[in-house]
Amino acid sequence: MDEGVAFFESRIRPIFLDNCLECHGPDKQKGGLRLDFKEGWEIGGDNGSALVPGSPEKSRLVHAIHYEDADFQMPPKTKLSADAIAALEDWISMGAPDPHSGEIAHKKQEGLSIEEGCNFWSFRPIELPELSGQAQDPTDAIDQFIAAKHDANGLQFAPEASRLDLVRRTYFTLIGLPPTPGQIQAYLDDKRPDAFERLVDTLLDSPQYGERWGRHWLDVARFAESSGGGRTLLFKDA
Numbered sequence: 539m540d541e542g543v544a545f546f547e548s549r550i551r552p553i554f555l556d557n558c559l560e561c562h563g564p565d566k567q568k569g570g571l572r573l574d575f576k577e578g579w580e581i582g583g584d585n586g587s588a589l590v591p592g593s594p595e596k597s598r599l600v601h602a603i604h605y606e607d608a609d610f611q612m613p614p615k616t617k618l619s620a621d622a623i624a625a626l627e628d629w630i631s632m633g634a635p636d637p638h639s640g641e642i643a644h645k646k647q648e649g650l651s652i653e654e655g656c657n658f659w660s661f662r663p664i665e666l667p668e669l670s671g672q673a674q675d676p677t678d679a680i681d682q683f684i685a686a687k688h689d690a691n692g693l694q695f696a697p698e699a700s701r702l703d704l705v706r707r708t709y710f711t712l713i714g715l716p717p718t719p720g721q722i723q724a725y726l727d728d729k730r731p732d733a734f735e736r737l738v739d740t741l742l743d744s745p746q747y748g749e750r751w752g753r754h755w756l757d758v759a760r761f762a763e764s765s766g767g768g769r770t771l772l773f774k775d776a
């Protein structure tokens with residue numbers, strides 16, 4: 539057996555097997571990385587190639603096993619023995635011989651292909667659709683779309699909302715809170731033709747509007763200052 543391959547089989551594969559493959563093997567690919575065959579570490583994970591054959595000092599894997607960066611330590615729970623770290627560095631210095639090759643490149647494609655991307659709606663030329671529905675207000679193009687769907691489904695528009703309904707709905711929609719009796723009265727008393735537009739503008743300008751949508755955003759971003767889950771990685775710029 540080739541010397542490099544012998545070294546890999548006797549010293550390196552056991553280290554990967556005992557310490558890494560649980561998270562970087564066939565079942566799980568944490569950080570997008572697989573270490574159980576050559577193309578796995580060549581292609582690397584989310585941040586590219588895991589190691590540079592011949593250059594341990596340029597290899598992300600080596601930085602990780604040395605626990606140099608408190609936010610990027612591999613394996614996460616316990617540092618490898620000095621002996622294992624030295625073996626991995628020797629192996630990379632040798633050019634990282636790994637006979638487990640020829641596996642199908644695993645890098646999964648995420649998102650759309652180039653062709654699908656070119657067809658994505660926002661990259662297509664603007665087309666003016668036909669307006670076919672019979673809207674209550676024929677000047678309102680959006681209503682005409684709704685009307686067309688209504689016609690197709692045998693539905694009718696609901697009667698126009700009263701001003702009282704409208705002010706309550708507007709508060710709930712924009713700031714998530716009901717109007718106070720005083721706010722309702724102020725709106726009902728406002729007889730200017732653009733009273734509704736003014737109400738909407740006032741609510742859009744209010745801090746509560748930002749708070750309401752900020753909350754949705756935080757839900758999506760799963761706001762936290764650390765990753766939690768037993769392995770607390772701090773989000774530095776959270």
Ligand code: HEC
Pocket residue numbers: 553554557558559560561562568569570571582583584585586587588598599602603609610611612613614618771
């Ligand atoms: C308990 C699970 C776990 C084990 C065991 C583990 N890792 Fe990781 N590894 C992760 C996670 C999670 C990430 C994603 C980055 C992060 O959260 O720090 C990662 C990312 C990496 C990356 C960076 C991938 C990239 O491109 O971003 C390398 C390199 C790496 N691990 C090497 C190793 C090595 C070498 C071992 C064994 C000595 C090992 N890991 C063991 C969970 C693990």
